[in-house]
Amino acid sequence: MACLNKGNIGILPAGALGVAFFYHLSNKLKQLDGVYLLERRGSKSAKALRKDGKINIDTSEGIKSLSTEEILKPDLIKSAQSGFLPEVVLICPNPDQLLDTITTIVELLVLVYEQGQISSPNESFPLFILASNGIYFQRFRQIFIEKIEEATLFARLPDLWPDIIPQIVCRLLRGVTIQTGLRIGSGAKTIYRPGPKGRTQIAGGNAETRSRCINILTERGAWFEEAANISATRVEFDKALVNLMVNLLGQLLAIDSQGHFQLLTVGEILNSAYQSRIRELVDQVFRVGQMVKVYDLQEDIEVIFDGAIKSAQKHSTHVPSSLQWVDMNLHHGTLQPQMSPTESWLIEPLIRYAKASGLEDAASYFQELKDELVNKLTLASNLNKK
Structure with missing residues (x-):
């Protein structure tokens, strides 16, 4: 029974x-x-x-x-x-x-x-x-x-x-x-x-x-x-900000223009030259969140931004899971030129929400971010096969 x-x-x-x-x-x-x-x-x-x-x-x-x-x-x-x-x-x-x-x-x-x-x-x-x-x-x-x-x-x-x-x-x-x-x-x-x-x-x-x-x-x-x-979706959006900052942007930072990869901690990502990109990312997610009523129109983006940064900083010595995923696949020779499921289930919903809300520039931003990541993973995959 x-x-x-x-x-x-x-x-x-x-x-x-x-x-x-x-x-x-x-x-x-x-x-x-x-x-x-x-x-x-x-x-x-x-x-x-x-x-x-x-x-x-x-x-x-x-x-x-x-x-x-x-x-x-x-x-x-x-x-x-x-x-x-x-x-x-x-x-x-x-x-x-x-x-x-x-x-x-x-x-x-x-x-x-x-x-x-x-x-x-x-x-x-x-x-x-x-x-x-x-x-x-x-x-x-x-x-x-x-x-x-x-x-x-x-x-x-x-x-x-x-x-x-x-x-x-x-x-x-x-x-x-x-x-x-x-x-x-x-x-x-x-x-x-x-x-x-x-x-x-x-x-x-x-x-x-x-x-x-x-x-x-x-x-x-x-x-x-x-x-x-x-709402559950509001909590998801708040966490998505952190994941995108350290996992997606972290991969872009960890893979150089030739495809060489290095493991980075959350602290190293947050303190890198990518700070302006982190801010742009939060801005775009916040805009989409406002259109789908996850964030109120009166909410202060500075509060959202500071909250995301503080949440990430609590794990400054941790290597983000997606960087671990890249490292493991490189070690086994199985890295493919495609996003991990973690990024897919963040970026794809954001693109869908942006398009449904008429935010074509935001949809383009997330699509370009996705393309950039796939290109970096392709470089790393090709280099790993040599």
Whole structure:
């Protein structure tokens, strides 16, 4: 039966961010009971971890190897069938893997229905927190509803309107995080290095589901806060400013005109000659945000700018995830002339919003930024093949 294990937390998948969450939610690996990693269905990396039999985590006390048998549970469907369904699921794969995850969540809902428990989602259907980077929550919440409707159309689900659907949809929430983490190496030699405890803001859902998530997560000492009076998209935009500054502009700075790449920290990026570009980037995102009612017309851009800079400065010694991604792909000879999913799920929505708002100059700005990044990645990829 797909009953929830009340108070339990599942983290999907075992990636750099997921392991960082696991580290802090388990009191730095000292309290493992009730918190575990979940496989992403079809994940090759999960299969590799299971084959190796352990997950290596770099801590202040040295590298600790934890048994996958102990901390890595199967995917959501198999976990539900085995009685390991957590009450809260932190979802943090690459943004381009979120659609498959939403599909799995709907399949889980069908399983809940088949087991006769769909009328009480609070007891049978987890609270899902989408924690991957990007601007996507409104879109994926709509896709979630559409997939439920599709399942209804094909008689896999009954008609859940008007009473049950609101209870289900409010269990999909957004977690916008500044939690950091590193993944070093690959395969059996992979080592995860969690960053310092970082804040995650919970938005979306409703007051009851947000409060329940916060209670469960903060009881374990992690840093989660409720974004009660702010839309999920507003929180996404605020975080997008930071990600674009350090990840996208960071890559442009890290790859020179010949294609040579160097790792840079957040502090090095912020203190570079790119300060004028950082300011221009914030201006353009702010303009688009105002047009889609994320930012009020009366809001002061200086406050937004200062907030983004201060947020980034808190992690001045951290190497941005996209620079880690470039470095890893260069090391393995797999770098392609294309943006990482993190940048795609920031730039593409901004281009779409800009065009829909009639801001053709802003749309052109983001398109040119995208083209510049792809050109830099092409140079680095070609140089790496020589």
